[in-house]
Amino acid sequence: MSHSHHRYFVPPIMGIPYEYIEEDLSNKSSLLLKYNPVHQKIPVLVHNGKSIPESLVILEYIDETWRNSLVLLPQDPSERSMAQFWAKFIDEKILITARKVSFTTGKEQEQTIEELSEHLKLLENELKGKPYFSGEAIGYLDIVVANFLVFWFRNLQEALGINMFTEEKFSIIFEWIEKLVKINVFEECRIPKE
Incomplete structure (x- = not known):
């Protein structure tokens, strides 16, 4: 499979603008290599110039960063x-x-x-x-x-x-x-x- 369609859905209440970039894993882009040099895998979230790789880590980062807009993880x-x-x-x-x-x-x-x-x-x-x-x-x-x-x-x-x-x-x-x-x-x- 040349293209990877790895995407997480998030509840519509988020309302956070984002750019979605498709990655061809048979021909990895310089962006992917720059932002995830260790694993060279998707997904990678880039926020304020910093990269956050790995699905679970990204979800936890979203929860912490936009907690005023949404709550993904329980408070307790x-x-x-x-x-x-x-x-x-x-x-x-x-x-x-x-x-x-x-x-x-x-x-x-x-x-x-x-x-x-x-x-x-x-x-x-x-x-x-x-x-x-x-x-x-x-x-x-x-x-x-x-x-x-x-x-x-x-x-x-x-x-x-x-x-x-x-x-x-x-x-x-x-x-x-x-x-x-x-x-x-x-x-x-x-x-x-x-």
């Missing part, structure tokens, strides 16, 4: 820590296991899918009894989960011909996805299947 320290814990769980457990599915076959792939299914069930339990992962309104954890499950994993599953993330198995998460799909800004930021 223990709730905030738990949101960060689950985001890390997605980044370090779920995402790595999902990527492993792409590179395995046969029995090893079956075991990896089973492991991924268990991880997703743990995540789904966090949503039980709440309209959103972040509580009554969309927040930090909803953005992290949506980016993985809706923008990336569903497309990957379809591309690989795997049918493990289904409404029958994960009804609570699918109900949450239905709520998100009705939000215009969410639809605008979907990654094209191609």
Whole structure:
């Protein structure tokens, strides 16, 4: 894939102007190399001439910088820590296991899918009894989960011909996805299947 469409949707209440620059990872721009010389990856947020790389770090920076305009992370320290814990769980457990599915076959792939299914069930339990992962309104954890499950994993599953993330198995998460799909800004930021 020559172009990477790595984009986070954010609630429309933000109202913060920004410029979105598409990056061709097969031919990395001088801007990317300048602003993320360590990993040379996207996404990178550039604000006031300073670069902030990595998705989770960017979301936390946005929360801290524009706290008067929006609140992504909970104010309560223990709730905030738990949101960060689950985001890390997605980044370090779920995402790595999902990527492993792409590179395995046969029995090893079956075991990896089973492991991924268990991880997703743990995540789904966090949503039980709440309209959103972040509580009554969309927040930090909803953005992290949506980016993985809706923008990336569903497309990957379809591309690989795997049918493990289904409404029958994960009804609570699918109900949450239905709520998100009705939000215009969410639809605008979907990654094209191609």
